[in-house]
Amino acid sequence: xxxxxxxxxxxxxxxxxxxxxxxxxxxxxxxxxxxxxxxxxxxxxxxxxxxxxxxxxxxxxxxxxxxxxxxxxxxxxxxxxxxxxxxxxxxxxxxxxxxxxxxxxxxxxxxxxxx
Amino acid sequence: xxxxxxxxxxxxxxxxxxxxxxxxxxxxxxxxxxxxxxxxxxxxxxxxxxxxxxxxxxxxxxxxxxxxxxxxxxxxxxxxxxxxxxxxxxxxxxxxxxxxxxxxxxxxxxxxxxx
Numbered sequence: 001x002x003x004x005x006x007x008x009x010x011x012x013x014x015x016x017x018x019x020x021x022x023x024x025x026x027x028x029x030x031x032x033x034x035x036x037x038x039x040x041x042x043x044x045x046x047x048x049x050x051x052x053x054x055x056x057x058x059x060x061x062x063x064x065x066x067x068x069x070x071x072x073x074x075x076x077x078x079x080x081x082x083x084x085x086x087x088x089x090x091x092x093x094x095x096x097x098x099x100x101x102x103x104x105x106x107x108x109x110x111x112x113x114x115x
Numbered sequence: 116x117x118x119x120x121x122x123x124x125x126x127x128x129x130x131x132x133x134x135x136x137x138x139x140x141x142x143x144x145x146x147x148x149x150x151x152x153x154x155x156x157x158x159x160x161x162x163x164x165x166x167x168x169x170x171x172x173x174x175x176x177x178x179x180x181x182x183x184x185x186x187x188x189x190x191x192x193x194x195x196x197x198x199x200x201x202x203x204x205x206x207x208x209x210x211x212x213x214x215x216x217x218x219x220x221x222x223x224x225x226x227x228x229x230x
Contacts, residue, residue, distance in 0.1 A: 004157075006157075032215055032216070036221075041223070042223060043118070043119065043206070043220075043221040043222050043223045043224065044158070044206070044208075044221035045221070046218050046219075046220075049218070051215075051216050090157050090158070092157070094215055102148065102160040102163060102171065102174070103148075103150075103158070103160065103219060104160070105157030105158045105159070106157050107155065107156055107157050108155075108156075108157050
């Protein structure tokens, strides 16, 4: 079965500092990988996704992630964070099945950016 | 255009009662998904629809949970004989198709509290 592990439940960081949110997945088949962000009282919003091709994926709001097949990781990075990046971040994989696809999410990482 | 909407935003009910949660997907999206997010956890897949039919309901926890999408647009998640363990945020998402590469767009969720 597929699973997603987000290694850090909380990441505190100061404004303008770099940040990395770690994600590892387990799967016996090829998967697609996603990062979603959830701002307080809002729905999940897609940050970026890896489907194929270049292993470095750029997303919205200056975020990027690198797919590493040998380490089964898909870590999210941003070189300089803002207060407004404070949110819950979820890594997810999509699992092909006979009729469609459901997302399997990690437990989430709370990013807290302070001044 | 309008995103995915869910009503009500909050629902408080008593143990043993019946509840209905509504999801309005993005217009034209044929795929609709329901997820459940418990406190401190990532969203967990419940069921998804391709058009009017439930294509995969493997995530429904038991037969107290049921969902319909009679006209291929609005969906209703129904929970009978609610239990305290059903308390969670219920998320709805839609995508253009069920293709593996299609982005799922999430609504803000319905927070269900069973007393």
